[in-house]
Amino acid sequence: xxxAKRKPFSEIxxxxxxxxxxxxxxxxxxxxxxxxxxxxxxGILASQxxxxxxxxxxxxxxxxxxxxxQCDREFIQEINNKVNVDDYDLILSTACxxxxxxxxxxxxxxxVLPALNTTFxxxxxxxxxxxxxxxxxxDCILAxxxxxxxxxxxAKGLLNGPCGGARHxxxxxxxxxxxxxxxxxxxLNKIGRLDRMQRILPPKKYSADQYPARIVHEAYRRRYE
Amino acid sequence: MAESLExxxxxxxxxxxxxxxxxxxxxxxxxxxLIDKLKGVVDALGVSDNPCAVxxxxxxxxxxxxxxxxxxxxxHMTCRDRNRLALQxxxxxxxxxxxxxxxxxxxxHVKFGDHADAKPVHDIDSVHLLTAAKALAxxxxxxxxxxxxxxxxFLGATANTDADPLEPHLIKVDKKIxxxxxxxxxxxxxxIQHLKKFxxxxxxxxxxxxxxxxxxxxxxxxxxxxxxxxxxxxxxYTLEEIKGATMAQCVEMAGGLFRDIKSANLCDGVHVSAPxxxxxxxxxx
Numbered sequence: 287x288x289x290a291k292r293k294p295f296s297e298i299x300x301x302x303x304x305x306x307x308x309x310x311x312x313x314x315x316x317x318x319x320x321x322x323x324x325x326x327x328x329g330i331l332a333s334q335x336x337x338x339x340x341x342x343x344x345x346x347x348x349x350x351x352x353x354x355x356q357c358d359r360e361f362i363q364e365i366n367n368k369v370n371v372d373d374y375d376l377i378l379s380t381a382c383x384x385x386x387x388x389x390x391x392x393x394x395x396x397x398v399l400p401a402l403n404t405t406f407x408x409x410x411x412x413x414x415x416x417x418x419x420x421x422x423x424x425d426c427i428l429a430x431x432x433x434x435x436x437x438x439x440x441a442k443g444l445l446n447g448p449c450g451g452a453r454h455x456x457x458x459x460x461x462x463x464x465x466x467x468x469x470x471x472x473x474l475n476k477i478g479r480l481d482r483m484q485r486i487l488p489p490k491k492y493s494a495d496q497y498p499a500r501i502v503h504e505a506y507r508r509r510y511e
Numbered sequence: 512m513a514e515s516l517e518x519x520x521x522x523x524x525x526x527x528x529x530x531x532x533x534x535x536x537x538x539x540x541x542x543x544x545l546i547d548k549l550k551g552v553v554d555a556l557g558v559s560d561n562p563c564a565v566x567x568x569x570x571x572x573x574x575x576x577x578x579x580x581x582x583x584x585x586x587h588m589t590c591r592d593r594n595r596l597a598l599q600x601x602x603x604x605x606x607x608x609x610x611x612x613x614x615x616x617x618x619x620h621v622k623f624g625d626h627a628d629a630k631p632v633h634d635i636d637s638v639h640l641l642t643a644a645k646a647l648a649x650x651x652x653x654x655x656x657x658x659x660x661x662x663x664x665f666l667g668a669t670a671n672t673d674a675d676p677l678e679p680h681l682i683k684v685d686k687k688i689x690x691x692x693x694x695x696x697x698x699x700x701x702x703i704q705h706l707k708k709f710x711x712x713x714x715x716x717x718x719x720x721x722x723x724x725x726x727x728x729x730x731x732x733x734x735x736x737x738x739x740x741x742x743x744x745x746x747x748y749t750l751e752e753i754k755g756a757t758m759a760q761c762v763e764m765a766g767g768l769f770r771d772i773k774s775a776n777l778c779d780g781v782h783v784s785a786p787x788x789x790x791x792x793x794x795x796x
Contacts, residue, residue: 441620442591442631446638447683449617450671450698450742458741459620471679483679486642486686489595489635489653 287316287409288382289416290323290402298331298378299338301399305346305376308335309369310401311389312352313381320416323380323402325352331380331401349374356385362392371396424494430482432473437490439466445487516555516583516612517665520694520719525773526780528585528696528721529792530557533568542573545789546580552796557585557614557696557782561592563741564624571601575608585667585696586610591618594634595643595653602644606662614667614696615640615687619741638683638690641666645691668692670720672700672709673744681712688718696782698742699725700768701749706777720778726765726785726795727753762794769795 292298302308310328318324328350339346351369355361356379365371376397379386383404390398406418421438427445428435437443441459448467451458455468474480502510519526531545549556556577558570574584586605590598602613617637621629635643643653650661668687674680684695695713700706700722713720727735727745732754735745753761769781785792 441622442617442633442636444617444633444636446636446686448674448679450669450674450680451619452680453675453738453744455676458738459622461738467679467683468676471676471682483682484685486638486690489639492634 287319287407288384288404289320289406289408289418290317290382290404291320292322292327292331292380292402293400295334295338298401299335302335302346302376302378305397307374308346308348308376308378309371309374310335310348310350310378310380311356311365312350313356313379313385314352314354315357317380317382317385317402318352319410321414323382325350328352328380331378356381356389359388359392362389422495423490423492424499425491427487427490430485430487431470432477432479432482434466434470434473436466436470439464439469445490447483514554514583515665516585517693519554519583520779525776526554526721527552527783527796528555528557528780529553529783529796530559530585530587531573531784531789532559532562532786533570533573535565535567537568539573539576542576543580546573546577546582548790548793550580550582552793553582553783554780555583555585555612557587557784560587560589560616560618561624562587562786563619564591564621564626564629566624566626569601571605571608571610574605574610578609583612584610585612585614587614587616588640589616589618590633590635590637590640591621591631592629594632595639598635598640599643599647599652602647602664603658603662606647606664611663612665612667613644614669615644615692616669623741637668638686641668641687641690641692665693666691667694667696669698670695670709671698671742671744672705672722673698673702675744677708681709684713688714692718694719694721694779696721697723697778698744699723699784700772701725701745703768703771703775703777706772707775710777715779719780721780721782722772722778724765724769724772724781724783724795726761726783726788726791728758728761728788729754729756731787758791759794762791766795 310332312325312328313323332348332350353361371393378399378401379389380401386400407420408416408418411417452465457463457465474483558573560570570586574586577584615637621631644664644666647662648664650658670684732750
């Protein structure tokens, strides 16, 4: 899933200053799971903003709405069934960057601002802890590396083994962080595929990672191309 | 004209090499003085490439200076700061300046340097850089396009005898040798037993090894503590010894290690470094 974290409150407050009618728009998928932009977090942010404005004798109407997904036009259209966006001079989105952009596309006459910093594609390690696992490079090499991604986990994204800085199996940049290549070595050894590590992996094809990326499913090709 | 590093390593004699940093700025006076002093003392002189991710002049300029002074240069080249186009361009430029010896390294993380907000490039790794340099020497670039004039390179790579764990590191060293590393320069050695163990792994007929020797001085102790310096694993007992030592004693400690490695004929030579105290390298040697 996509993991994000809320921007510093001071930055959010500054970005909405001067607005009289604000809609805080939550997203019920990834950012809700990582406790950054779901219904609960929208409520907290709304209360915090109301209090901060009140303390400065400023007034603004702040409403809350959370939809299932902001990265899908179908769900965004549902907003029109619940509120009139023209009642607001600003939409503060607590979605990832993709969601903010699509809401901005759909309501292109409105000011749509981000309340989160989108951080990575990752997994939940436990309650309240997420770690990055994928850089969406479009050239997956997990089959060669025991299911552990050196492009993401290695601080240098090295493809052919560890740098000389790994110490006690930890990364040179952070003694709390595992060295990706120590993990890969141990995993390949465990699953009887250590021979994979002896192969020289070629340079990555960054041509596959051109952005902005676009995928049209085979079944829909005639419709879009 | 200086004997080439390749010839010197093939001769079978125990080599003394050293490395210096290019200036941070355009003043080459210190580099010139060092080159003059080290001429005749070292068989080759390495010039680091933004060492520890601290911005310096590109090493090719100092390597060219060394060549002009009759000192055989080894140009360090890190994959951290350039993509594959720039690395190949710089390899060709270095070759055009007469620089043959290239030490291919991944590079310390930018976090340790003076431009911590820089984007670490790492488009390719050191194994790829060796492969690319070898291909250039054979007349092709990484895209398979033919060159108009081929460089001649003598390629090296780094290894860490203290790598922990060692096994994955040795696999990488094997890949570097396969990719074209004719010589290996180790990270500074502090445990001679680790060097011995490492040498049991290296096919010496195929690849020569220069053991790293680092002059440690008391003021550097805090930065080397607890792995604070990338790739340098100085044992606590060594740091304790250094802490109260005079400069002469520091030089003696590094010199002692140099003599031990040489007398035991453990490898093919040494690569001495003393960042910030380069003048002391002569005493050490």
